[in-house]
Amino acid sequence: MEIKVRHVHAEDYHSVHQIMLTDRVVHGTMRLPYQSLEHTRARLEPAEGATKLVAYSGDEVVGYSELGTYPDTPRHRHVGEIIMIVTHEAWCGKGVGRALMTAMIDLADNWLQLTRLSIIVWTSNKQAIELYQNFGFALEGTMPGYVFCEGRYIDAHIMGRLNRV
Numbered sequence: 001m002e003i004k005v006r007h008v009h010a011e012d013y014h015s016v017h018q019i020m021l022t023d024r025v026v027h028g029t030m031r032l033p034y035q036s037l038e039h040t041r042a043r044l045e046p047a048e049g050a051t052k053l054v055a056y057s058g059d060e061v062v063g064y065s066e067l068g069t070y071p072d073t074p075r076h077r078h079v080g081e082i083i084m085i086v087t088h089e090a091w092c093g094k095g096v097g098r099a100l101m102t103a104m105i106d107l108a109d110n111w112l113q114l115t116r117l118s119i120i121v122w123t124s125n126k127q128a129i130e131l132y133q134n135f136g137f138a139l140e141g142t143m144p145g146y147v148f149c150e151g152r153y154i155d156a157h158i159m160g161r162l163n164r165v
Contacts, residue, residue, distance in 0.1 A: 001057055003095055005103040008052040008064070013041050015061035016054065018088075025086045027149060028125055048072070053103055055087075055096045063087045063096035067104045069112060080108050082119040085128070097131050105135060109163050116162055122147070123155045137161045 008016065017040040019025060026033050044052055049071045055063035066083040070076040082104060087096040108114040119137060121128050129139075137159040146156035 003099045008054050016064045055099050062091040065100040078115045080114040080117045118160045120156050
């Protein structure tokens with residue numbers, strides 16, 4: 001059950017789409033229920049400043065992540081934002097999130113010259129908060145009523161990690 005990470009490929013669209021449709025992902029991200037495969041396909045297309053990775057085991061895609069950067073903004077080039085880390089429900093708690101986070105931090109620290117990473121996480125997502133803290137992210141603030149989900153507003157934390165080389 002080895003988990004590996006690589007850049008997303010066109011043939012991953014269906015697998016990533018199935019992960020994105022799960023209740024866990026819809027409730028834990030800005031995704032809306034019932035989004036189309038075309039919406040997912042558009043999201044996974046290459047984009048300037050975006051690194052899109054999948055975690056896989058054997059032939060199965062088991063997770064997805066995005067790292068966003070600001071290459072066209074000179075005063076903000078050193079900053080990256082972890083936009084999303086999502087895991088196939090059957091693979092939760094098996095190291096998929098850790099593998100994706102490890103790969104993104106390696107890119108940030110050793111290749112992209114990023115000295116600051118940030119991530120937004122719902123305050124109720126204790127498992128994700130603990131994972132991010134284990135990678136050196138610290139709570140920087142809480143944003144009340146940040147996202148609307150199932151008829152109510154949910155608070156979110158902004159977390160950050162500094163790597164002063």
